[in-house]
Amino acid sequence: MNSFSTDVVVVGSGSAGISACFELYQKHVPFVLLEKGNKVGGAGKFGAHGVFAINSTEQKKRHVNYGYREAFNGLTDYNHFFVNGELLARFLKKSGANIDRLAEMGLPVTVEQSEQKAHLNDPLVYHKFNNFKEKMTNWDKLPDKFTAAGNKVMLETAAVDLEYDNGLKAVIAKNKAGAEIRIAAKKVIFADGGYCGSQEMMTANFSDTKALLNLGERKSTGTGIRLTHKLGADCRHRPVLFAHGGAPSMSINPMKRDSAVETLTNLPLLWLDQTANRFVNEDVVYDFAMWGNAAHNVNGIYYVLLDQKTLDTFKQKEVNLEDTFERQFCDVGQTPRTTVGPLPNIQTDFDEAVKTGEVVKADTLEEIAQKLQLPYSSLTRSVNAYNQAVKQKEDDTFLKPAAELLFDVQEGPFYAIIEHCAILGTLDGVNVDRNCQPVKEDGTPLKDLYIVGNNVNGLYSDGYPSYEGIANGFAFVSGWIAAEEAIKSLNQGEK
Structure with a gap:
């Protein structure tokens, strides 16, 4: 088995994964990005047109009267309080700064009225990518920056297992040819986008699976959910x-x-x-x-x-x-x-x-x-x-x-x-803490593991709400949060 080592493995290169990688890249933390597809990107690249945010620089300039209080109460009420309040709060408070990060990544957005007729009179919270084609192009440029800094971007390579003993030892991956690769690592961030590509998981959760038209990422097969659940992560939640x-x-x-x-x-x-x-x-x-x-x-x-x-x-x-x-x-x-x-x-x-x-x-x-x-x-x-x-x-x-x-x-x-x-995917999976670490049923986090984006529970009780761009916004921000927390933990371990 081919083997090498790194500090962090990021699984998936959609919005959450590319955001996590960007944070690691900026902080000079070695990482490996595993991507199942033959190019980087997920639903956030190929389908999403924008992101939700509050208190962005542009919103402040335009005196948008919709901030943390309104967003937190609105989403909490929508979900009938079946919500991870701490994670929701952390996402919302970082969502405005995420708009500046997107520009740094080469993915600039502009606050604009909703793309949906039903929401034309809503507050200005939707930030649309300035140019959809340029977004695709600039997304594809990010791996070159990562590899130029000494990191690995491995396409057509999937995570298949973890070596774990009271902490992460290694991520086991498999490439298109079927060869296994052992990546010794200190942290892993699962950003693989839920499970809409797993017929088994979809059928288990949704009675109308055969009727659904899947416009989402079929390569999202629940890898992070399954591997963390195997280690004791709490996955109790109504399917969304x-x-x-x-x-x-x-x-x-x-x-x-x-x-x-x-x-x-x-x-x-x-x-x-x-x-x-x-x-x-x-x-x-x-x-x-x-x-x-x-x-x-x-x-x-x-x-x-x-x-x-x-x-x-x-x-x-x-x-x-x-x-x-x-x-x-x-x-x-x-x-x-x-x-x-x-x-x-x-x-x-x-x-x-x-x-x-x-x-x-x-x-x-x-x-x-x-x-x-x-x-x-x-x-x-x-x-x-x-x-x-x-x-x-x-x-x-x-x-x-x-x-x-x-x-x-x-x-x-x-x-x-x-x-x-x-459907564009699924929005449930693993219960996490405010740091995007999967937790056991007693609430204790699983050391060295992070799970983000459409893999996590806690933002939606039973269905996607009418807050346009919120899934994509959360994906970018949660990837950022997980990378920050991984870096913090790595630094504490060095002291």
């Missing part, structure tokens, strides 16, 4: 899904932006669950987290139902509805479009989706019910009630705004987009 909107499939999803089917997915049309009943005010589409949670709540699948007249209207006209993902793909300062259409390719896109099974088409509602295995009586009742709401411009059940009650469902052919709850 990082639900984030909905989409028909991997080929028709919000990241591609090339199908009119996806566009209509992002609008408050008529939604039905697997019992053919409405289940939510479809206006929830304008809040990514709550939209995903609503879909997760109906076992991960629902249907967007519309008729040919609606399709033709979008083909020919500009409709006064906003595509919920429009703002996410605007660069800083760019003005979003608040209408949809005309969509000249909509019929072609829907016809193609019918062929692939992402959309079901039928001449009658009875046929739609048969094809989707829905109770026909419930389907007709739901459609009739919705049509009445559109006619009267009043939704007395789910309270959808009158301005969004635009399209009834009257005459065939009818179309049903099959929607899946989309």
Whole structure:
């Protein structure tokens, strides 16, 4: 077995891992970065558009009246006090300074109004990456800085085990060729992003796993969670899904932006669950987290139902509805479009989706019910009630705004987009202390181990909250905290 030694091993190069490495690099502490993929980065690099923060320099200049008190109380209340208060406090108090660190890393952000229509009047807490492509490029430059300083960055190499005896002895890794590597180390920071890539762990925790559309990092297979749990770490917590909107499939999803089917997915049309009943005010589409949670709540699948007249209207006209993902793909300062259409390719896109099974088409509602295995009586009742709401411009059940009650469902052919709850990952794993050290059931920390980002419990009780960018912000800050604490412990050991 190939072997060498270092002070700290960092597992994973997403937001939490790259942040930890940056702190170690700045403080001249030797480290090895292990990354499963063939390039650095995780969900924070490839998907996230910004981070949450309070009391940043730019916020202070703009006199943003939302600080620690408001954020701490808001998140504590949201989680019904099922929260790691000390860790939440430490994250929030460092979140503003993290904005300056991001600029030092080559990942500058600008405080900007939310990317979500539902939060346009929220306080200015969202900091968006100035340029998404430049963020990707600059992220890729960081490993060269690390290696130039004498550290190792090992791609296509995964941590598989620990040698541990009242303290860390070594991290055992395995490369793409299957060769094992022993890395003698004093500390290890697990920043490997949760477990959405582990079918076994997902199935054990979420009954609708098969229905979920995983837009997250499939290389996140729960390594840190499993290895620390094996050493006695307390993993008792309700599973928390990082639900984030909905989409028909991997080929028709919000990241591609090339199908009119996806566009209509992002609008408050008529939604039905697997019992053919409405289940939510479809206006929830304008809040990514709550939209995903609503879909997760109906076992991960629902249907967007519309008729040919609606399709033709979008083909020919500009409709006064906003595509919920429009703002996410605007660069800083760019003005979003608040209408949809005309969509000249909509019929072609829907016809193609019918062929692939992402959309079901039928001449009658009875046929739609048969094809989707829905109770026909419930389907007709739901459609009739919705049509009445559109006619009267009043939704007395789910309270959808009158301005969004635009399209009834009257005459065939009818179309049903099959929607899946989309996820970006998981948000539970290991209970930790304020220093991001995993703790045993009696609360004592496991020496020399740190676990961060989407691997930890304590920030969310049961679902991702509507604090845009908070998961990514916490990932960067928790990686920073863990590295600081590892360095502090190393220095104390030297004295």
